[in-house]
Amino acid sequence: MEFISPLQPATLIKRYKRFLADVRLPNGEITTIHCANTGAMTGCATPGDTVWYSTSSSSTRKYPFSWELTQTADNHWIGINTLRANHVVEELLDQQGVPSLRNFTHLQREVAFGDEKSRIDFVLSNKNEEKCYLEVKSVTLLENGKGYFPDTVTVRGQKHLRELTSIVKQGHRAVLFFAVLHTGIDQVSVARHLDPVYAQLLSEAIAIGVEVIVYRSQITRYQLLLVDPIPFVE
Known part of the structure; x- marks a missing residue:
């Protein structure tokens, strides 16, 4: 972007x-x-x-x-502008930049879903009627050389994890996409010390099949791009 x-x-x-x-x-x-x-x-x-x-x-x-x-x-x-996270993720998806999601050809934004009346950032689909629900979170917290999410207690984020878990139980793919918008971060972990409830829900979501994808960014005064995947370390 x-x-x-x-x-x-x-x-x-x-x-x-x-x-x-x-x-x-x-x-x-x-x-x-x-x-x-x-x-x-x-x-x-x-x-x-x-x-x-x-x-x-x-x-x-x-x-x-x-x-x-x-x-x-x-x-x-x-x-800093969290509205940009969805823009750069959508750009990456349009460019088929995420290998595990290349079989999806159609994208919908801000789709209502779930029992808790959430809105998912993207729903991906293809001609085979396969669907993937993808929620974007921006990561900017750097502590002791490591990146963390969330940077505070997030009730909204907890709700999204419950919804993503439910989606997998219904037979669809669900992805939590961490867009790392801090050039000093080269790996991401859940901030258990800041939001233990979110950390527990994330562990349960991963165990049930929710996928976690993490991409770091290249940032200058001229552009903001997601460039390559980095590890998620529980």
């Missing part, structure tokens, strides 16, 4: 109210930008790090700048 226009840099002052951050522009001006990531963003929002933001052409937006990337003091690049 290429950004429509090159992102612009600023220095992070602070993130607050989940959706907002104050930054200092190169000319010294302080402004407020929108943050689409409502998560904990641990390690992704350190004051003094470089923020790369996009600019909306909409005249009705209160905050025209959107926080897209963080460039840390260690020169790691992190995808």
